[in-house]
Amino acid sequence: MSMEINRSAYRPDIDGLRAVAVMAVVLFHAFPNAIRGGFVGVDIFFVISGFLITSIIIKNLNHGSFSFIDFYSRRIKRIFPALIFILISCVVFGWFSLLPDEYKQLGKHISSGIGFVSNIAYWSESGYFDSSAELKPLLHLWSLGIEEQFYLLFPLIIWISWRLRLNILTIMVGVFLASLTLNLINIKIIPETVFYLLPYRAWELVAGGILACFILSKKENKNSLKLKINIFISRIIFNAEAYKGKRTLENIFSIFGVFLILLGFYAIDETKKFPGWWAIYPVLGSVFVILAGENAWINRVVLSSKLFVWVGLISFPLYLWHWPLLVFPRIIQGDTPSILVRSLSVVAALILSWVTFKFIEKPMRHGGALKTSILVFLGCLVFAVGVFIYKFDGFPDRPANTNSMISQFGWNGDQKDILCQNKIGEDAEFCRISKDKNPSILLIGDSIAWQYYFGLEEQTKNSEESVLAYTQGGCAAFFGFSNRFDFDSCLRVTKKMLDFAKNDSNINTVVFSSFPRVYSEDAHPLDLGYGLGSKEKFSSRIDFNNHVNTTFSGVMNEIISKGKTVVFVKNNPYLSFELKNCITRPFRQKDNSLCGEKYSSHVQYGLEYNQLLDDLIKKFPQIRVFDPAEALCDKDGDFCSPIKDGKMLYRDGQHLSKDGSKYLGDSLYKLINKP
Known part of the structure; x- marks a missing residue:
């Protein structure tokens, strides 16, 4: 031109x-x-x-x-x-x-x-x-x-x-x-x-x-x-x-x-x-x-x-x-x-x-x-x-950062470890195993299930037991749905872990948890093989409930029939405030008035989810239910705090920190081993 x-x-x-x-x-x-x-x-x-x-x-x-x-x-x-x-x-x-x-x-x-x-x-x-x-x-x-x-x-x-x-x-x-x-x-x-x-x-x-x-x-x-x-x-x-x-x-x-x-x-x-x-x-x-x-x-x-x-x-x-x-x-x-x-x-x-x-x-x-x-x-x-x-991880030893609780914030590459990836595989978003041996405790679900790994790892470190967390973010596949755009990976990871739980004789405890109340409204149905067939979306809330009921019941029946101990962990309180308001930070003092969630708000926020869950679990008296709000909240005072004994128990508004996992680990482990 x-x-x-x-x-x-x-x-x-x-x-x-x-x-x-x-x-x-x-x-x-x-x-x-x-x-x-x-x-x-x-x-x-x-x-x-x-x-x-x-x-x-x-x-x-x-x-x-x-x-x-x-x-x-x-x-x-x-x-x-x-x-x-x-x-x-x-x-x-x-x-x-x-x-x-x-x-x-x-x-x-x-x-x-x-x-x-x-x-x-x-x-x-x-x-x-x-x-x-x-x-x-x-x-x-x-x-x-x-x-x-x-x-x-x-x-x-x-x-x-x-x-x-x-x-x-x-x-x-x-x-x-x-x-x-x-x-x-x-x-x-x-x-x-x-x-x-x-x-x-x-x-x-x-x-x-x-x-x-x-x-x-x-x-x-x-x-x-x-x-x-x-x-x-x-x-x-x-x-x-x-x-x-x-x-x-x-x-x-x-x-x-x-x-x-x-x-x-x-x-x-x-x-x-x-x-x-x-x-x-x-x-x-x-x-x-x-x-x-x-x-x-x-x-x-x-x-x-x-x-x-x-x-x-x-x-x-x-x-x-x-x-x-x-x-x-x-x-x-x-x-x-x-x-x-x-x-x-x-x-x-x-x-x-x-x-x-x-x-x-x-x-x-x-x-x-x-x-x-x-x-x-x-x-x-x-x-x-x-x-x-x-x-150098943001130079945590800077003079401005003297509060030990800040180490609990954020995601610092602790989602995976090399031992787990080499031993189990690399296709999951979360992969941690506590010992180089066949695990006896398995965590299945999303990041909410994975977060309890650190507490159970702490509880089992002096025993012969090993803990495996192999989960996928945004994945509630054992309920029968996912909100991931790559929902096939959610289904693949969950199937792999369910087969592992059913067929590995070393697994004696399976811990399930997820955060479905957040993403159930925008969910993709998943077929775990219980005669549901494939579908693009749920046609109604009744359809959703029926699908969840069929999948959850199928999963629980199979795991329980293998003689496994099944524990279901409910959701910890979701924090609607900025977590970093709870500590003194450079240029700003902590604001105690902004550092807490009402227990009644937690109950109301999860009401529909908990009702669905309770209805499902009633069919399986063998399932042991762990509610973290029992330890994190003062029901009479209508208050849930992310800080206990001077430790930050959350890494963000939704997920527990390592200290939070360890804080709840003792109670969860006792429930697992309850006669």
Whole structure:
């Protein structure tokens, strides 16, 4: 495709469009009810990035001046100064403010951020044990990861196409359609993957590239056609004297583009399957605004105004600063900060962004190889710092962390051990075995069953007994259902353990537990072979109850008939408050008034589940029932505490910690061995 070099001047309206995008994102994060679709500002950035990168590459290729070294050197000088400064700031502030598990996670996210793979890191974390997105100070770097991965691959595609004399526009249209198709096909199947990974989002950046190709193409015929359309539309709207010089078509493009962007801000919210078709609004809107050109009235008067341009110029550091400044107060306070705190965070982000742009980013944009080398060295240093923080478990011996209870928080890789994986297999999410011998006690279910492993391990360490926990998160297969998207793995693991329980003579006790009251409303039926057949979903609550009754009864009959002791563990109280409010942490004293759950709330929360369970167990008087609330709650005082004898008994709002498992282990073990 023949292209001509377009030496058009800097377009302030594009900086103004950047301002719209970044302020939409900032306001959404700070005040989500004010602009519920503000997160689509990221999609506007994608279009702008695709437009600018394609324009630069094609102009340089046609001018014979394109160089990969020069291109990536410019990217480093554009991105690294502000990014490194903000990541170092997070390292320093996190040292004094975060607990070890939080700081360890921050270290991982710092390394993935400077390595431009944040989107992949957050995608890999999304799932059963993912901590809240609102507690990840660097979550917003996922979009930077997508952009930089695109910047790494796309110039190579254009350069190869140009060298082979291929039509660059055709290539881009092909990439656009392929990526958009992947997005639309998979948005309902694997929404997290579609949201985070480049192949599913590339079409948004390529849309800007296609626009750049169109604008940079030879313009004689195009300008003539545009002039005729302008005259035709202007004569319809204006009188003969007024239509001359009107940019009616450009204004229509601009107005339509702004309309689509605003529609995206207020028609899209977090309940929508996004990006999907919904992303068409901000993407197409951005394309039309840029296509309108800097002389369209909105572009010239609004987007090119000093305020919009100023915000646009600091948009990159503002994007980087705003999220950590909103998240750190949330982490420290243990709850959503007040409107005042969030407002001050936005103001602080604006000030710090201007300082970053003025004194760090702008001075580093120009210069030779020395500046680039320094930035690459600093980037590698920041990457190494993040790795060290992660590898050393967030440095738990920091002076700010003196409370021993903090070691109980979070998931620290204790879900599996090598002995269990080598001896039993690697297909389960949770795999622990206490001794290198055939187990006598088997835990079956989900993470709620697995959590009792540590207490039983403690109780049996001086005996000949061995404990095996081989379970799957989100898996209530012995009830006959699962909420896992890969429910086949749930069924496979459960069948394996049930066969083990029935056929291994060393197993004398089987402990069942799960958390079905959370996911029974969105459950996939599972067939354990009791004549139920396969089905896609439950037709009614009666159908669900009947299915559970058949499966549970079949499982219990088979296990009990083998002479095994069967124990069913009910759910521990679910905590509706932030667990870290229960301890003194950096910058905040513990709040005892926020550290407890009403026993009556626990009963009410699990009422339907417990009624179903009690009805099932009545049929099997041999089943021994263990209720952890008996030990964790004061029924008369209507209070359940996550702390006993100075020990933290929970690792999060749902799961017991190791200390919690050991606290209940004595009572559970006595029930197992009750004559």
